[in-house]
Amino acid sequence: MIDPSVRFAIEQLYAAYTSALDNGRFDDWPDFFIEDGRYVLIPRENHDRGLPLATMSLESRGMMKDRVYGVINTLFHAPYYQRHILGPMRIEEDGDALLVEANYVVFRTKRNEMSEVFNTGRYIDRIVNTDDGLRFAEKLCVFDSEMIPNSIIYPI
Amino acid sequence: MTRHFPHDWQSANVSRIPYPLYTDEDVYRRELEAIFYGPHWSYVGLSCEISGPGDYKETSIGERSVIMVRDPDGSINVVENHCAHRGVKFCQERFGTVKSFICPYHQWNYNLKGDLTGLPFRRGFKGQGGMPADFDTKQHGLTKLHVAEHNGVVFATFSADTPPLLDYIGPKILEWFERTFDGRELTLLGYSRQRIPGNWKLMQENIKDPYHPGLLHTWFVTFGLWRADQSSRMIMDEHGRHAAMVSAKNAGGGGEVTQNVSSFKADMALNDDRMLDIVPEEWWKGPTVVMTTIFPSLILQQQVNSVSTRQIQPRGPGKFDFVWTHFGFKDDTPEMTRRRLRQANLFGPAGFVSADDGEVIEFSQQGFEQDPANETYAELGGTDVADTEHMVTETLIRGMYGYYRKVMDL
Numbered sequence A: 001m002i003d004p005s006v007r008f009a010i011e012q013l014y015a016a017y018t019s020a021l022d023n024g025r026f027d028d029w030p031d032f033f034i035e036d037g038r039y040v041l042i043p044r045e046n047h048d049r050g051l052p053l054a055t056m057s058l059e060s061r062g063m064m065k066d067r068v069y070g071v072i073n074t075l076f077h078a079p080y081y082q083r084h085i086l087g088p089m090r091i092e093e094d095g096d097a098l099l100v101e102a103n104y105v106v107f108r109t110k111r112n113e114m115s116e117v118f119n120t121g122r123y124i125d126r127i128v129n130t131d132d133g134l135r136f137a138e139k140l141c142v143f144d145s146e147m148i149p150n151s152i153i154y155p156i
Numbered sequence B: 001m002t003r004h005f006p007h008d009w010q011s012a013n014v015s016r017i018p019y020p021l022y023t024d025e026d027v028y029r030r031e032l033e034a035i036f037y038g039p040h041w042s043y044v045g046l047s048c049e050i051s052g053p054g055d056y057k058e059t060s061i062g063e064r065s066v067i068m069v070r071d072p073d074g075s076i077n078v079v080e081n082h083c084a085h086r087g088v089k090f091c092q093e094r095f096g097t098v099k100s101f102i103c104p105y106h107q108w109n110y111n112l113k114g115d116l117t118g119l120p121f122r123r124g125f126k127g128q129g130g131m132p133a134d135f136d137t138k139q140h141g142l143t144k145l146h147v148a149e150h151n152g153v154v155f156a157t158f159s160a161d162t163p164p165l166l167d168y169i170g171p172k173i174l175e176w177f178e179r180t181f182d183g184r185e186l187t188l189l190g191y192s193r194q195r196i197p198g199n200w201k202l203m204q205e206n207i208k209d210p211y212h213p214g215l216l217h218t219w220f221v222t223f224g225l226w227r228a229d230q231s232s233r234m235i236m237d238e239h240g241r242h243a244a245m246v247s248a249k250n251a252g253g254g255g256e257v258t259q260n261v262s263s264f265k266a267d268m269a270l271n272d273d274r275m276l277d278i279v280p281e282e283w284w285k286g287p288t289v290v291m292t293t294i295f296p297s298l299i300l301q302q303q304v305n306s307v308s309t310r311q312i313q314p315r316g317p318g319k320f321d322f323v324w325t326h327f328g329f330k331d332d333t334p335e336m337t338r339r340r341l342r343q344a345n346l347f348g349p350a351g352f353v354s355a356d357d358g359e360v361i362e363f364s365q366q367g368f369e370q371d372p373a374n375e376t377y378a379e380l381g382g383t384d385v386a387d388t389e390h391m392v393t394e395t396l397i398r399g400m401y402g403y404y405r406k407v408m409d410l
């Protein structure tokens, strides 16, 4: 049985994470991870078959900062809003770490367009307690979406 | 409704491409027949994707779903994915292993070569019904495609008139094909799939366009991966339909070539430079990047340590699916595999130097759709079609449209 206060702290972490992404505060994004934290966005097809290729695979906060720089300063793309909706979390303790699995849907809204389902899948995360509070040691986004609608620019 | 096309490709030059070529339904239908189902080889996959007997992969040539399958005798067959009986697209999985193909509707049964081997109630039931007395199973097999494999890369064609694969690729482009695919065993790293709302030809153009990478892609210009001040060659086959863009990276940084390039970032540095941990490989024989286009459906990528095939599957005049298959080589060390995977962050639907290609293709399509009387202008380096020793040219695009115009009879 997970202590309700732990569950509450985890929910706060996810709420802050999606708030940063959905409101365009990308500079805050790397700080949700520990220094050598991993962020992997991978098609379910590859994940299920044990194929290592990921859509995005970042192995440190440094790489995440480089991604943010790329998103803001180098990647040319049509502007869009994104909006995350998360399902209930399955939480397990693993020694000092917490393993969290949660379904997500991300909607995308482009200028002058209807909102559409952009990417859907599940987070498979490993969270650790640090002096600054809970942080992701690993965040794996395994998406069902068979076809990426053109491109993925922002982190999920 | 009046269709102006195809009679309004007035220009004598293939450097002016009418917008309707990218948007018109009739043009698109003719492309499917004359190009994708005509005498051209289309990529279906890598041999290593179906290593064991009965392993199959479903993919598409044009809009037609086909299955590439490993025969028990070790050869590769490609059959069309619909039943000879009532047309059912019987295979709904993308990969698997089977002993035979069975249509779920009426259980018609085919061997892996596509021959009909059995069907229920062929002779009726208690003397009633059944197939006609002259029913010949040989007349009711799956559509069988011609198949050719070269050093682990598998192609298929619907047409009996397609020249042999190596003649089709031609000696000039084969040289670059065999630089990557020299017979070494390949290992599969995984797939990326994106649906791009643009005409399929725009992706061929993108990889025949050496002008844009050093402008659109900040990473290329800033880190010297691709820009106008490095030695490069643009090479075509004798028909102008296939091409190779060959170049060698330099140190990057500022200089004359970056002066008018707004995407150049003088003070850009990586917080974690493992993403650009480039280790030259012997088989490169010099060039750090070779992008090869095999008309109509295949792009072969070598960008430093990242290698992939990219397959174009048209889905109407205004969109196509783009499937990336990243691979490595059997003798890669674990470090090299990790390096290939890290550098894969530059490519694919989220890639630092690829996501924006899909985006600009979408914007091109939007421009074409709003102004059908217009035409594109591809005259960088003139209006002729010839190989060059530099990259400030759109010659490869003109080469493709020269061939296209012939095949399409426009």
Ligand SMILES: [Fe+2]
Residues within 6 Å of the ligand: B206, B212, B213, B216, B217, B353, B354, B357
């Ligand atoms: Fe590009």
